[in-house]
Amino acid sequence: MSSLRVAVLASGRGSNLQAIIDNINEGKLNVSLEVVVSDKKDAQALTRAAEQGVDNFWVNPKEYINKEAFETALINIIKQYKVDYLVLAGFMRIFSPHFIRNVGVPVLNIHPSLLPSFPGLHAQRQAIDYGVRYSGCTVHFIDEGVDSGPIILQAVVPVYSWDTEDTLAQRILQEEHLLYPRALQLLSEGKAICEGRKVKIIGEGENDE
Ligand code: GAR
Numbered sequence: 001m002s003s004l005r006v007a008v009l010a011s012g013r014g015s016n017l018q019a020i021i022d023n024i025n026e027g028k029l030n031v032s033l034e035v036v037v038s039d040k041k042d043a044q045a046l047t048r049a050a051e052q053g054v055d056n057f058w059v060n061p062k063e064y065i066n067k068e069a070f071e072t073a074l075i076n077i078i079k080q081y082k083v084d085y086l087v088l089a090g091f092m093r094i095f096s097p098h099f100i101r102n103v104g105v106p107v108l109n110i111h112p113s114l115l116p117s118f119p120g121l122h123a124q125r126q127a128i129d130y131g132v133r134y135s136g137c138t139v140h141f142i143d144e145g146v147d148s149g150p151i152i153l154q155a156v157v158p159v160y161s162w163d164t165e166d167t168l169a170q171r172i173l174q175e176e177h178l179l180y181p182r183a184l185q186l187l188s189e190g191k192a193i194c195e196g197r198k199v200k201i202i203g204e205g206e207n208d209e
Pocket of ligand 1: 010011012013014015016017089090091092110111112120121122123173176
C-alpha cells in the first residue's frame with residue numbers, strides 16, 4: 001500500500017512531529033513526511049525536520065499584509081507537495097475560513113483536552129481550573145470552528161489534585177505521542193472514515209469482550 005503523504009505545520013518544540021518521525025523510522029507508520037512549515041523562525045520542529053532531511057520552511061507572518069495573504073503563502077507551499085493530509089502539530093494559530101476552504105486537503109489537529117471540553121488556548125490550565133478528574137487529548141479533523149471538527153481518537157489521563165499546568169501537560173503529552181501516530185496509521189489503512197459529524201473506525205472494538 002502506498003504511504004500517506006503528509007505536510008506538518010508546527011509552531012514550536014515539535015515533540016508530536018518527532019513522535020510521527022520516530023514511528024515512520026521504526027516502520028510502524030505508513031506515512032511519508034513531505035514538508036514541515038512553521039510560523040516561527042526558531043521552532044525546534046524545523047530542526048527536527050532538517051535532521052531527517054525533510055524539506056522545511058519558515059513563513060514569517062509579519063511579511064504579509066494580512067492573515068489571508070499569510071495563509072495563502074502556507075497553502076501555496078502545501079499544494080506544491082501534493083499531500084493527502086495536512087497535520088497540525090502544535091500550530092498555535094487559528095485559521096480563517098479562507099484557509100479551510102482553499103487548502104484542498106483534510107486538516108488534522110491534536111488538542112490537549114477531551115474535546116468538546118476546553119477548546120482554545122491553555123486547555124490543560126482550563127481543565128485544572130475547572131476541577132475535572134480526567135482530561136486527555138483529541139485528534140480531530142479541522143472545520144471552521146475552534147477545535148470543533150469530527151473526532152478521530154481520544155485518550156484519557158487522570159487529573160490529580162496536586163497537578164500543575166505543567167505536570168498535567170506532561171502526562172497528556174505522553175498520550176499525544178501515541179495517539180497521533182495511531183490516528184495517522186488508521187487513516188493510511190483507510191480505517192478512519194469521516195461521515196459528516198462522526199468518524200467511523202473500521203474494526204473498532206472487535207477484540208473487546
Ligand atoms: C501539544 O500539547 C499540542 O496538543 C498542543 O501544543 C502542544 C505542542 O507540543 N496544541 C494545541 O494546544 C493546539 N491548540 P509539541 O510542539 O511538542 O508537539
